[in-house]
Amino acid sequence: MVSCFTGELNGSYLDLQTSNMPHFVYIYHKKSMSTAQTIKVNYGIDAPGVVRNLFLGGLAAFLIPVFFPVITIGSVIIDTRGLFWTAGGCTLGGILMLAYSLYGKYKHRDRMLNLVSWTGNEQVLDIGTGKGLLMIGAAKRLTTGKAIGIDIWNAEDLTGNTIQNTVKNTIAEGVADKTQILNENAMEMSFADNTFDVILTNMTLHNIYDKPGRQKACTEIARVLKPGGVAVIADFRHAKEYKSNFDELGTQNTLYRADYFRTFPAVSVLVVKK
Ligand SMILES: C[S@@+](CC[C@H](N)C(=O)[O-])C[C@H]1O[C@@H](n2cnc3c(N)ncnc32)[C@H](O)[C@@H]1O
Numbered sequence: 001m002v003s004c005f006t007g008e009l010n011g012s013y014l015d016l017q018t019s020n021m022p023h024f025v026y027i028y029h030k031k032s033m034s035t036a037q038t039i040k041v042n043y044g045i046d047a048p049g050v051v052r053n054l055f056l057g058g059l060a061a062f063l064i065p066v067f068f069p070v071i072t073i074g075s076v077i078i079d080t081r082g083l084f085w086t087a088g089g090c091t092l093g094g095i096l097m098l099a100y101s102l103y104g105k106y107k108h109r110d111r112m113l114n115l116v117s118w119t120g121n122e123q124v125l126d127i128g129t130g131k132g133l134l135m136i137g138a139a140k141r142l143t144t145g146k147a148i149g150i151d152i153w154n155a156e157d158l159t160g161n162t163i164q165n166t167v168k169n170t171i172a173e174g175v176a177d178k179t180q181i182l183n184e185n186a187m188e189m190s191f192a193d194n195t196f197d198v199i200l201t202n203m204t205l206h207n208i209y210d211k212p213g214r215q216k217a218c219t220e221i222a223r224v225l226k227p228g229g230v231a232v233i234a235d236f237r238h239a240k241e242y243k244s245n246f247d248e249l250g251t252q253n254t255l256y257r258a259d260y261f262r263t264f265p266a267v268s269v270l271v272v273k274k
Contacts, residue, residue: 039172042165043131044158045101046203051094058090096264104262105202109137111259112200112232115271121145122197125224127186127217128204130158132166132179138200139175145197147175150184157207186217191224199224199231203267206237214238218245222274231272239268246272
């Protein structure tokens, strides 16, 4: 075991330790501190590279017609002013993606969580938890239950996507005692069959780029979900593919249409009952 974060958080002394393989395990020790420190909750910006490229592309598409409205190459004359539309489209896309990360995803999280009839005793799994958006949201609805978040911590999928930042969020949100964070891949989970009452996953499965991999993740979800349990799966791509995977697995599945108001790109939600 090696320490990967040690410091003061909310007046507590935190010693975050990681085992090398295969799971992260975190342990925190509370000691009274003389000065309380406030931690800010931060759930990050989704796909920051895409947001950056949209703004840069928008800027380039704006500047080209400003400085070179007409480009002549030999006998070919190119009117570049049509690029203003491209500039507008790219910039709007960047703004809408930022708006989702800063505002929309909290409404979207609540929409997902409201699809579950909570008793407070559930064992919950959030797949691709990132900085804990769904895991922490679920933990706040629990009394004796527990929420586990798993991830492989892809830096390009979310700003500040590290287990340390996720642990900080659980402490800042007051749910550290109801949560556990593990380093696991959606395609190969270590949990026993029929472990979870509720499984949540948001904007994660599309990051598995091959179809058999996504099918494997769906099979794993069906395997670790308890009979009578519910999985809420949200993504902006492949929703029909996920439904067809679960149809083959024999669960009861309802696909809710994409939400164009709170999410960008628009996210569809699939509810799976085993
Ligand atoms: C766009 S982020 C969304 C994070 C979080 N669900 C949310 O809504 O804020 C996608 C997350 O999926 C994780 N991820 C990607 N592929 C994964 C896989 N095969 N298994 C587990 N997590 C994965 C990434 O590391 C990242 O944290």
